[in-house]
Amino acid sequence: MSLRHLQPISLQDKQDRDLGRVVIERVEHDVVFGRFTPGPAYPQVERLFAEYVDAANDQLLGTVAALDERIGALGLRLHSADGAAVPAIYDVQVGDGVITFRTRPAADESPFRDTAPRTSVAGAGVRPEAPTG
Amino acid sequence: MPPESGVGLTPETAVCRIGGGSIANLRLKPAQEALRPPGFSVLLGGAPGDAAEQMRQAFPDPRKFARLHLLAETVGTATVAAIRAAGFDVLPDPSTKFPNHARIINPGGVAGFSDANLERLARAFTDTPTPGR
Numbered sequence: 001m002s003l004r005h006l007q008p009i010s011l012q013d014k015q016d017r018d019l020g021r022v023v024i025e026r027v028e029h030d031v032v033f034g035r036f037t038p039g040p041a042y043p044q045v046e047r048l049f050a051e052y053v054d055a056a057n058d059q060l061l062g063t064v065a066a067l068d069e070r071i072g073a074l075g076l077r078l079h080s081a082d083g084a085a086v087p088a089i090y091d092v093q094v095g096d097g098v099i100t101f102r103t104r105p106a107a108d109e110s111p112f113r114d115t116a117p118r119t120s121v122a123g124a125g126v127r128p129e130a131p132t133g
Numbered sequence: 134m135p136p137e138s139g140v141g142l143t144p145e146t147a148v149c150r151i152g153g154g155s156i157a158n159l160r161l162k163p164a165q166e167a168l169r170p171p172g173f174s175v176l177l178g179g180a181p182g183d184a185a186e187q188m189r190q191a192f193p194d195p196r197k198f199a200r201l202h203l204l205a206e207t208v209g210t211a212t213v214a215a216i217r218a219a220g221f222d223v224l225p226d227p228s229t230k231f232p233n234h235a236r237i238i239n240p241g242g243v244a245g246f247s248d249a250n251l252e253r254l255a256r257a258f259t260d261t262p263t264p265g266r
Contacts, residue, residue, distance in 0.1 A: 031193045056192045057200040059151055060164050061174040062236070065228030091230075095197040 009086065010039065011099070014075025017041035022078065022099055032089075036099035045074060049094040076101075142177070144214035148223055148235070149176045149184035151201070154209030154258020156251045159237075166243045172224060172236030179233075181208035185263035191230055195265075202265065209258035219253040220245070
């Protein structure tokens with residue numbers, strides 16, 4: 001299974017709010033890149049993502065950590081219109097019409113059939129936060 | 134070498150500042166002045182290229198995070214001992230995304246980040262080009 005076969009998919013939160021439409025473009029290592037079109041509920045969370053981008057660009061890594069928690073608490077998930085199974089996601093970053101996130105593959109299946117070879121980089125092996133919602 | 138968590142911080146521990154060790158890149162921004170204690174973010178341990186790559190992988194979209202990716206083409210590296218000798222200190226501030234995150238602080242708070250003090254601090258850093266792959 002490739003995530004590209006799951007389209008169209010939408011981004012929802014734990015309250016089932018429709019935050020936007022996601023079109024997967026590529027997968028690099030464990031990061032999925034896609035185009036993001038805001039949905040009706042996105043304005044309610046847009047500020048969080050905008051603050052996140054600003055904090056990262058300013059190297060305010062303590063602020064990034066706090067925003068990571070707040071974004072994680074949204075319980076973001078993918079939703080496939082045709083009911084297909086979708087992987088759990090975390091580390092969702094949205095801005096400039098682009099969404100990136102990481103997935104947790106099912107134990108018996110990897111969504112990364114189109115994944116580029118992993119590079120060996122110190123620090124890259126540190127797994128980001130577990131999903132918080 | 135994997136990033137250090139801040140536990141076991143030694144005088145020889147490498148301290149990496151994305152964007153280099155110029156005074157302009159060490160000067161506090163308003164959000165950094167508001168921190169308690171005030172300070173700016175650094176990454177502990179590893180080589181300059183590791184720190185740059187850790188940042189690129191944490192914020193993978195080169196468009197949203199264009200400013201950060203540009204900064205990551207240079208990394209300033211010092212040691213804890215050299216930073217302390219310049220009158221500053223290193224405060225480990227680990228987060229889930231950056232377990233090796235720390236802040237450089239000054240006993241004088243915001244006032245300690247004067248240009249004269251920053252000149253001393255800047256001399257503790259050696260800049261290394263760290264272009265993306």
